[in-house]
Amino acid sequence: MQTTSTLQQQLPSSLSSKAQNLGRSPASRLKASKALFCLAAGVSFLFSVYLWFLVDREQGLFVGLWVPSILALGALLLSGRGERR
Numbered sequence: 001m002q003t004t005s006t007l008q009q010q011l012p013s014s015l016s017s018k019a020q021n022l023g024r025s026p027a028s029r030l031k032a033s034k035a036l037f038c039l040a041a042g043v044s045f046l047f048s049v050y051l052w053f054l055v056d057r058e059q060g061l062f063v064g065l066w067v068p069s070i071l072a073l074g075a076l077l078l079s080g081r082g083e084r085r
Contacts (some may be wrong), residue, residue: 030078037074041067 024032044066052060 033078034074037070037078041070041074044070 044063048060048062048064048067050060051057051063
């Protein structure tokens with residue numbers, strides 16, 4: 001039987017990092033998920049500001065509407081994850 005360190009040496013680096021992420025605690029995965037949704041909303045906001053001032057106001061307004069949609073999706077998907085026991 002092979003140990004986990006031997007298996008990790010045989011795996012490609014991308015699979016090895018995925019295997020390590022699976023071993024993280026649920027609290028740390030929840031924080032990472034929240035951070036990902038906040039990052040996506042922030043990027044959308046900055047892109048909408050760029051479009052508003054430098055390209056076209058209507059396009060900036062359209063992309064700006066993505067921000068609450070992204071945050072609502074994150075809240076919906078993550079609403080029950082912290083309560084499991």
